[in-house]
Amino acid sequence: MFEPVLTRNIHRPNSEKIYTYLANGGYEAVRLALTKSPDELIEMVKRSGLRGRGGAGFPAGVKWGFMPKDPDIPKIVAVNTDEGEPGTFKDREIVERDPHQVIEGVIIASYAVGAKRAYVYIRGEFFLGVKRWIKAIADAYEHGFLGKNILGSGFDLDMSVHRGAGAYICGEETAMLESLEGKAGNPRLKPPYPAQVGLFGYPTLVHNIETLACIPHIILRGPEWFASIGTAESKGPKIFSVSGHVNRPGNYELPLGTTIGEIIYEHAGGIRGGKKLKAVIPGGASTPILTAEHVDVPMAFETLAAVGSQLGTGAMIVMDETTCMVEVARRLTKFFAHESCGRCVPCRLGSRRLYEILERIEGGKGKPADLDLALELSRQIDGLTFCPMGSALVNPARSTIERFRDEYEDHLTYKRCMVGNPL
């Protein structure tokens, strides 16, 4: 039986307070980590198999290893709490209910890579999250976990919180760094990667907060424990945000590799009103849609890639038989068109044209060539932009056309919607 790890504290009264965290073994991982060498910690994170929880799934220990070793080069840790991916609401819960778990992860990561400064970037709309971050950091300073000579180890770390203004693109790591520097949140061209040239030009380790929340547990329970959970290429516990047409939407912490069906039917209470499952977006709005036939697919990086989708943030948007797939694609594409930073032409204009095609199909005004046009346009956006947003934004249209083509054809040929939406 799997015991929640990352969310083990969140249902306790006053779970966000430092005294609750300390009463439940909090900051013990920092004490232990400070007795180890930075290289030992990097090795532990590599052995754990932890992969980033912010969407891309890059191995965390490998990224730590990319940070330069020269002690004379100032280094930074940047904490990504932007959480703009539609369908994702796990980071908000972590920061509102257990921020100290993340601070502990930040201290350990900073010590391991030799960073003396950590910046938190948080989405502007997370008002409670901002308050909780600020209070938690202040309490961590007061207890000697942040500031000079942490727990008498000689290691110093300062940490502060910065609010974004609610732009999706600012969750992309280089756009986040630009925004932290006070500029417009436009992504930077990579390479150089942030571990080489990051915030204010210094090497910067960027992590999602769920990734950082895993760190104290890896240190205390050991990398082998972490690697024993999950699948061959996807290790550890994961918080799945489940939304849409389920009876019990919410965050569910389960081992990576739990099947889509188990999450929907055993944890999220099944489909509302006893209706039939029609589709699932498994990893947030930017990941390709799956059908009811995929219920046995494990929620893991490699298994979702094998069926043409992605784990992304692990945010499952569940849709029942009453959902029009053309509408889904049109709404999500509208979001991406609105959120494009506008720098790259394929993303700025391509997203708008794609939205217009979907809008006319949904409204019964589509032309027979529109499906091919939408697919061709998607090809001309995918991979041709500075940041991965171009590849992300084509997924709703392309994957719904591929998997639900008959619904599009009904709109085009018979001017009707299969689920009965008025055109």
Ligand SMILES: Cc1cc2nc3c(=O)[nH]c(=O)nc-3n(C[C@H](O)[C@H](O)[C@H](O)COP(=O)(O)O)c2cc1C
């Ligand atoms: C358009 C776009 C938006 C993103 N938004 C977020 C976000 O809100 N939060 C996040 O942690 N990562 C986000 N990412 C991923 C980050 O660029 C980066 O991979 C991540 O913060 C690295 O942390 P990790 O290794 O712990 O996953 C986004 C990426 C893209 C392309």
